[in-house]
Amino acid sequence: MSTTDPIFETDFMREMLRQVRALDSYGVHDGKSVEQLLAPFVLSKEARSAIPILGDPDPVTLSRVRAFYNAIAVLIEKECGQMAVPLVHLSHEGFGRVIITVGKLLVLDRALRDAHRFGFESFSKMKTEADKQLSVALELAGRFPEVAGF
Amino acid sequence: MSTTDPIFETDFMREMLRQVRALDSYGVHDGKSVEQLLAPFVLSKEARSAIPILGDPDPVTLSRVRAFYNAIAVLIEKECGQMAVPLVHLSHEGFGRVIITVGKLLVLDRALRDAHRFGFESFSKMKTEADKQLSVALELAGRFPEVAGF
Numbered sequence: 001m002s003t004t005d006p007i008f009e010t011d012f013m014r015e016m017l018r019q020v021r022a023l024d025s026y027g028v029h030d031g032k033s034v035e036q037l038l039a040p041f042v043l044s045k046e047a048r049s050a051i052p053i054l055g056d057p058d059p060v061t062l063s064r065v066r067a068f069y070n071a072i073a074v075l076i077e078k079e080c081g082q083m084a085v086p087l088v089h090l091s092h093e094g095f096g097r098v099i100i101t102v103g104k105l106l107v108l109d110r111a112l113r114d115a116h117r118f119g120f121e122s123f124s125k126m127k128t129e130a131d132k133q134l135s136v137a138l139e140l141a142g143r144f145p146e147v148a149g150f
Numbered sequence: 151m152s153t154t155d156p157i158f159e160t161d162f163m164r165e166m167l168r169q170v171r172a173l174d175s176y177g178v179h180d181g182k183s184v185e186q187l188l189a190p191f192v193l194s195k196e197a198r199s200a201i202p203i204l205g206d207p208d209p210v211t212l213s214r215v216r217a218f219y220n221a222i223a224v225l226i227e228k229e230c231g232q233m234a235v236p237l238v239h240l241s242h243e244g245f246g247r248v249i250i251t252v253g254k255l256l257v258l259d260r261a262l263r264d265a266h267r268f269g270f271e272s273f274s275k276m277k278t279e280a281d282k283q284l285s286v287a288l289e290l291a292g293r294f295p296e297v298a299g300f
Contacts, residue, residue, distance in 0.1 A: 087239055087249075097237060099249070099251075101249075101256055103256075104255060104256045104257075104294075105254060105256065106251055106253075106256055107254075140254065144294070144296075146294070147255065
């Protein structure tokens with residue numbers, strides 16, 4: 001790995017890499033650089049709008065949605081020391097709901113729309129989004145420790 | 151309806167009936183008695199074990215799982231005056247997770263196993279189970295009103 005961008009040294013991006021590697025059961029992507037492995041998460045506006053939103057999103061796209069929220073759940077768990085359980089629920093045609101629970105507390109609850117087009121404009125935007133969601137979740141867990149530890 | 155069993159006059163069974171009727175978009179079951187409409191929820195031990203647990207449960211069985219938890223969510227909502235959102239998530243082969251959230255509070259969180267065989271030994275057992283889950287959920291909502299109202 002000859003990566004120089006310091007963003008790949010952050011906890012979140014390291015965890016994203018772990019999540020993506022975990023999906024690669026057959027080692028198809030062995031030898032690829034961090035950028036190459038995480039590249040599918042970056043979509044320009046043009047690339048996004050070129051993706052049709054017909055039917056259900058394909059399993060590979062879904063596995064990326066899961067990787068993103070799994071990574072956030074892992075960081076929540078690390079930070080607050082309690083199990084964080086993610087659940088990505090797609091109802092139909094790319095609509096759905098993502099939740100992360102800690103004890104009896106819903107630390108993250110988001111509606112999914114157009115999951116077919118899941119992606120971020122840049123690695124930096126992806127990290128910013130994850131950081132934002134992480135801090136809201138940790139703030140909630142800190143505010144209601146009794147519920148989070150239930 | 152010439153029903154005499156007083157169980158059908160309870161809030162829960164009335165709500166179950168409403169849920170089942172809501173699924174019947176084409177009026178196929180119009181004219182059926184309450185017992186007939188709710189009959190598929192009752193499975194003897196023998197009938198249960200005769201159902202194979204291969205592959206994913208069929209959509210009709212799933213709609214019954216949803217009807218049961220929707221009914222519980224409606225009663226939670228009635229009782230505590232706040233929106234209760236059910237989510238039935240099947241991961242694979244009849245395994246899954248059912249949650250009901252009120253605000254940021256997880257008032258119900260259950261693992262689903264062998265959803266293919268979803269059913270109860272009798273109407274009375276079904277109602278007892280629902281009452282139990284309802285009272286646990288309401289107890290939680292009452293204990294953490296700030297989180298439920300978040």
